[in-house]
Amino acid sequence: MNKPLLSVNALMIVLNDASQKKILDEVSFDVEPRSILGIAGGSGSGKTTLGLSLLALISPAMRIVSGEVVFEEKNVLTLSKDALCSMRGSRVGMVFQEPLSAFNPLYTIGYQIIEVMEAHHVLSGEKARMRAMELLSCCGVSDPKRIFSSYPHELSGGLRQRAMIAQALACGPSLLIADEPTSNLDVTVQAVILDLFRSLREKMALSVLFISHDLGVLRRVADKIVVLNEGRIVEQGTPSVLTDQARHPYTKALLQAEQI
Numbered sequence: 716m717n718k719p720l721l722s723v724n725a726l727m728i729v730l731n732d733a734s735q736k737k738i739l740d741e742v743s744f745d746v747e748p749r750s751i752l753g754i755a756g757g758s759g760s761g762k763t764t765l766g767l768s769l770l771a772l773i774s775p776a777m778r779i780v781s782g783e784v785v786f787e788e789k790n791v792l793t794l795s796k797d798a799l800c801s802m803r804g805s806r807v808g809m810v811f812q813e814p815l816s817a818f819n820p821l822y823t824i825g826y827q828i829i830e831v832m833e834a835h836h837v838l839s840g841e842k843a844r845m846r847a848m849e850l851l852s853c854c855g856v857s858d859p860k861r862i863f864s865s866y867p868h869e870l871s872g873g874l875r876q877r878a879m880i881a882q883a884l885a886c887g888p889s890l891l892i893a894d895e896p897t898s899n900l901d902v903t904v905q906a907v908i909l910d911l912f913r914s915l916r917e918k919m920a921l922s923v924l925f926i927s928h929d930l931g932v933l934r935r936v937a938d939k940i941v942v943l944n945e946g947r948i949v950e951q952g953t954p955s956v957l958t959d960q961a962r963h964p965y966t967k968a969l970l971q972a973e974q975i
C-alpha cells in the first residue's frame with residue numbers, strides 16, 4: 716500500500732492557561748495521496764485549529780503537548796523555521812472561507828498569483844503569467860485574461876473562490892487545506908466549487924483536507940470523513956458508511972441537522 720501523504724498521530728493541543736483545556740485530544744488520521752479527507756464538526760470542535768496545526772501555525776494561546784504531524788515523511792512539528800516557510804504555500808496550499816479578506820484589495824488577482832510563484836522561486840516573468848492563466852483556467856475560469864487583470868472586489872464570490880484556489884495551487888502543492896471554502900457561497904455555486912475540488916484531485920494529483928461544519932457538503936466531496944467533537948475524533952469512515960451506520964450520537968445529530 717502507498718504511504719500516506721499526511722499522517723497525524725495522537726496530536727494533543729491544550730489552551731495555554733490555568734485551565735489547560737484540551738483543544739485537540741489524541742487526534743490521529745491519515746490522508747492518502749490523491750484523496751479528499753473531510754473534517755466535520757460543530758463550531759468550536761477544533762477544526763480550524765487542526766488545519767493550522769498541520770502547518771505548525773497555532774494561536775499563541777495554545778500549546779502542542781504531544782503527537783506528530785508527518786507530511787511527505789517529515790515531522791512538521793520539528794521542522795526549522797526556514798523549512799516550514801518553504802513548505803507553507805509551496806507543498807501545502809491554503810484556501811479560506813472568505814477570499815475577499817485573503818486577497819489584497821490593492822493588487823490584481825494575476826499579480827497576487829504570480830507573487831506566490833516568485834516568492835517560492837517557482838516561476839517568474841512571462842512564464843509565471845502564462846502559468847497563472849493556466850491555473851485560472853484549470854479552476855474553471857472561462858475568461859482567465861479578464862480575471863487575471865481584475866481586482867478582488869470586481870469578482871463574484873464564486874469567481875473569487877476559484878481565483879483563491881488557483882493561487883493556492885500556484886506552486887504545485889501536494890496538499891490543500893481548505894477551511895470552510897464554500898460556506899459563504901450560495902448553494903448552486905457551492906455545488907460547482909465542490910465539483911472543482913473533485914476534478915483537481917484527478918488533474919493535479921492533489922489531496923485535500925476539506926474542513927466543514929456541514930456534513931452534507933462533506934458527503935458530496937470527501938472520500939473519507941473524520942468527525943470531531945470537542946477536540947476528539949468520535950467517528951471516521953467513508954461517506955456512505957458514515958451515513959448508513961453512524962454509531963456516535965454526535966454524528967447522528969449532525970446527520971439529523973442536515974434534514975431540517
Ligand SMILES: Nc1ncnc2c1ncn2[C@@H]1O[C@H](COP(=O)(O)OP(=O)(O)OP(=O)(O)O)[C@@H](O)[C@H]1O
Pocket residue numbers: 730738756757758759760761762763764765774776928
Ligand atoms: N485564540 C484563542 N484563544 C483561546 N481559545 C481559542 C482560541 N482560538 C480558538 N479557541 C478555542 O479553541 C476551540 C477550537 O476552536 P476552533 O476555531 O479550532 O474551532 P472550529 O471547529 O474551527 O469552530 P468554527 O466552526 O466556529 O470555525 C474552541 O473552543 C475555541 O473557543
Ligand SMILES: [Mg+2]
Pocket residue numbers: 762763764
Ligand atoms: Mg473554524
